[in-house]
Amino acid sequence: MDIAALREAHPEHWMKAAAIRTLTLDAVAAANSGHSGMPMGMADIATVLFEKHLKFDPKNPLWPDRDRFIVSNGHGSMLLYSVLYLTGYEGMSLQDIKDFRQWESATPGHPEYNHSPGIETTTGPLGQGIANSVGFAIAEESLRARWGKKIMDHRTWVFAGDGCLMEGVSQEAIALAGHQKLGNLTVFFDHNSITIDGPTSLADSTDQCERFSASGWHVQKIDGHDPVAIDEAIEAAKADPRPSMIQCETHIALGSAAQDTAKGHGALTDDKVVADAKAAYGWDAPAFEIPADIKSQWESMGERGAAAHAEWNERIGALSDAKRAEFERSFDREAPKALSGRIKALKKQISEEGPKVATRKSSEMVLEVVNPVMKETLGGSADLTGSNNTKTGDLGIFSPEDRKGRYIHYGIREHGMAAAMNGLASHGGVKPYGGTFFCFTDYARPAIRLSALMGVPVIYVMTHDSIGLGEDGPTHQPVEHLAMVRATPGLLTFRPADTVETAEAWEIALSQTKKPSVLALTRQGLPTVRTKHTTKNLTAQGAYVLAEAENKRRVILMASGSEVEVAMEAKKALEAEGIGTRVVSVPSMELFREQDEAYRKRVLPAGPVRVAIEAGVRQPWDWLLLGERGREQKAAFVGMDSFGASAPAEVLFEKFGITAGHTVEKAKALLG
């Protein structure tokens, strides 16, 4: 690459872009770790985008109608931190840049949502950003349809590398975006032909333009270092009604000795390499110093959005108080006042009527009362709508023809769905929930983890939550999945026992502002166990005494979901033999863990023997069986220690011994 020619062709642009490159070099050298190559390769694109196109206001990083800028190749975080600093974001100082990758700094190794201003989503696990972006773009379309173009009219811009495009989730995202004709979405593909192992030709021969085109995208190929070409491509992308992919031919680690090599992907920390690169750039300022004229050009980019933001403020100010309050409530992720009453009414009705119903169906009953009063919900399913019971009649289907539709057919794309929901929730103003089989939590797992890490209140509606799924067999029967979700920090897991607990779980999940929830729901019908109405949300305590011992209390049975019925039957049998048995329903271990010790002790006193019943593995139950005043000699588990099998559900529960009879046997054995 002839750096001198690039400098000469566009000298002003060049120095602005060089500011990103040199900040990256300095920060990586100071941290002695990080990724220099991407920011050095994509600096030109970022400069043109921020200078001429991106709608943003560094003084108001949460302006709802800002453009979203997503760095899907998140290892290039220094590009993002550089432009945030250069354009004048508060909370991104030069000192923050100097503290790159240090404890509690504003500048962690990869961009982290909510950690610093201007970070729209957490990226680093490859492919996530581009898949999030589909959610961002859908949110924008949906909110534009709801609130009008004056309130919501912005674009989503994505930087993505080879890694993002090799990850399968990108295909799910590309196909969904193309199908949904998300014209406000633009992806810049950093086509530098280098990955960590070496040239991309070691592992890939895909023509990415052809691939995107196959899913209905507008595609362009440009020189990613030519500011004029970049600008023209962006204009063309804006003019086209399809989502756009711009394949940018770039040089990783541009201008350094490591340019165009795998070494250039990582941390360039050698003094001479850094010095030589700066010399090639014509950059003679000391480390971490941006010459005043260059800084001021960047700051004026940052000021460009202020006027647009002020006009937007006027427009939103012109809305009625009620509308504005509703807009703000949805962006604040607050549940509407009506929610609690609706849930209570449903609970009361169910407790009185006591229907036998699968909790996936219970979930639908809840959604039927919730969706009409929470217009921000956006439901969906990964092609299991009728099985997940996620669609209510009022929603309408989101499509290119109907942007007011609130139900998304995500296709057979669990991972893409979860990642899109992270984008929806991060965007704000909408509250996403989406369904698949609980077993396919596996497919969505990388994005579910990010929901938890980001702290976005996505709701996962995971039905068919055990061997109760029946004949489809072990490939579709979750066994270890409750352990997996419960082991994940920051994630709420609910396994409700009946419709009342399902309603309570939904109420808690819908009221979260910073935590995602997983609802594990049955395929098979369950009796109503909460036959006495309480206005109080008992599920919020995580575990509670569902049925007290009638005889002298010698046994505590703990269970969740469909096994609460088993516990209740076992209690009946034990009581018939004079053995007093308490049944504790455990819809959410995380919430029980948060209760004070006095409460936990009331629910699980020392003394009685304990049997836990759950059609999953024992691992998460050791805490409640052996801990919380439990004792090894007085504890047993009824559940799974292998994969399931293909047979009718009732046969499976019998064969795997998840029955009242087996529970009674275990309890009595413990009593001696």
Place this chain on the structure above:
Amino acid sequence: MDIAALREAHPEHWMKAAAIRTLTLDAVAAANSGHSGMPMGMADIATVLFEKHLKFDPKNPLWPDRDRFIVSNGHGSMLLYSVLYLTGYEGMSLQDIKDFRQWESATPGHPEYNHSPGIETTTGPLGQGIANSVGFAIAEESLRARWGKKIMDHRTWVFAGDGCLMEGVSQEAIALAGHQKLGNLTVFFDHNSITIDGPTSLADSTDQCERFSASGWHVQKIDGHDPVAIDEAIEAAKADPRPSMIQCETHIALGSAAQDTAKGHGALTDDKVVADAKAAYGWDAPAFEIPADIKSQWESMGERGAAAHAEWNERIGALSDAKRAEFERSFDREAPKALSGRIKALKKQISEEGPKVATRKSSEMVLEVVNPVMKETLGGSADLTGSNNTKTGDLGIFSPEDRKGRYIHYGIREHGMAAAMNGLASHGGVKPYGGTFFCFTDYARPAIRLSALMGVPVIYVMTHDSIGLGEDGPTHQPVEHLAMVRATPGLLTFRPADTVETAEAWEIALSQTKKPSVLALTRQGLPTVRTKHTTKNLTAQGAYVLAEAENKRRVILMASGSEVEVAMEAKKALEAEGIGTRVVSVPSMELFREQDEAYRKRVLPAGPVRVAIEAGVRQPWDWLLLGERGREQKAAFVGMDSFGASAPAEVLFEKFGITAGHTVEKAKALLG
């Protein structure tokens, strides 16, 4: 669809295909569950494939040089069971067909590997089969290069539906197969335009031919009900050096009232629907009865391969005894005799030299002694070769130009890699291992579960196994992943503490015939803790006393991996205060669980207080802290209860309190 015209055009073919369709209708009706649509839609393709092309011998379903037939759209299992029965596989009787989806039947809801003859891999979770097939095809290429065309020369055939192609993992598979020019791989895409939610147009607009073509595939579009077109397309696919995708325009649930509808995807059980479909087929035999002439035509297809198999037997018989033994050993998944000696020698050397080394590097040291004596290993990494230390100098790179290469650059495709490894292992004759960061177990998770469910000895080399990864931050730092893998039935998890334990873990993993293994390895250097050589493999016991108390034993410290060093330091400090402390290393909980109680009690006697130390969540440790004679009042955990952070590793261990000092503090607090 004009069924009558189809019947008339190819009457013999029609009735053979109708046998698949009617067996499916009868079995699904009897089970009252299942999926009728795919077998009814793809019966013509299966018939032509089995009649004219597939190399197979029902009398010898494990013939190593057979073609592999993969039903990636595994819900269409009745197609597979039907042809296995029709062509005369032992172990697939008419009674088995009648027992479809019943307890312990040969015919579970989805095809399960090793469960019945002729099932090459477990499918059902969509996209897995097509991704496995890349491994099958690579295995064939690799073995052909090693053993010659006379011994290994077969093809891989895949049936796949819209669901498989919407799943992201299919993109990883397609791109890898195209890049590797796997010309012996053919995918039949069941283009019926229907998914569970309705028409595919609800969620997808992708031109699949264009998409496959973008990754270097040969593509064709045909009428999937025209046997002549099917045959010609197969011939063209065979003639082309690229992998082939044949887009077959088909009608789901062909000939039934549910044809071309989402209802047709599932179980057609209505008597009239079944009867009408059979009438349309011109089929008048009673349920489950195949007219003798049709059965005999199918059986003669099954006999077609016997001659080829006999010739192959002659060719393999002509090999030297040593070569044949080596061939059989590799297909029997047996470790070579030399393995044990090599491992022992390495252990001895390390115990004597006591180097400080990261266990990812230890793993490379092991591979350096193993790969030369296990020619069946096929290593690889998802673009983290230098970080995972998975490549040894002797392997060579597998590529279209060098099929003898034993190292696969999988690209940034963790899921595709894991699924391909399942295919490699299922194929037999090769032993796959592959690396990524432990955190990205998440991406590979659906395929890792299938390794365990299938019982294939794939080895996952998962490096950077904790916050010890450092600056890259929480997106790259596993916290819950040890809990996840340990919760998964049938999976062996190893977290070795030094090079000696790493060698032992590899020895165990390489000796497995039915269990996959996960090796969780550090980024950071660890001291050798096994400084006294033992020929015995101590890791095989799962947990063992690494260092006995010097003073009166009052504390047991348990730890795995990098935290064993912390435990050893804490022991030193405690002993200095006169507190006798035993250190128990726990490289594999699964293997410790398998030990008899006497041994477990010797390692973990009642009495002393216990502190477990692991840079992950506590969940899997409750068993050893509170169970196994443990007591809540005498147990504590030093580990993680949140996500990690971005900072240098040593800072993180300090900030998160995973230190000897903190361990000592906890132990002393328990002692009171």
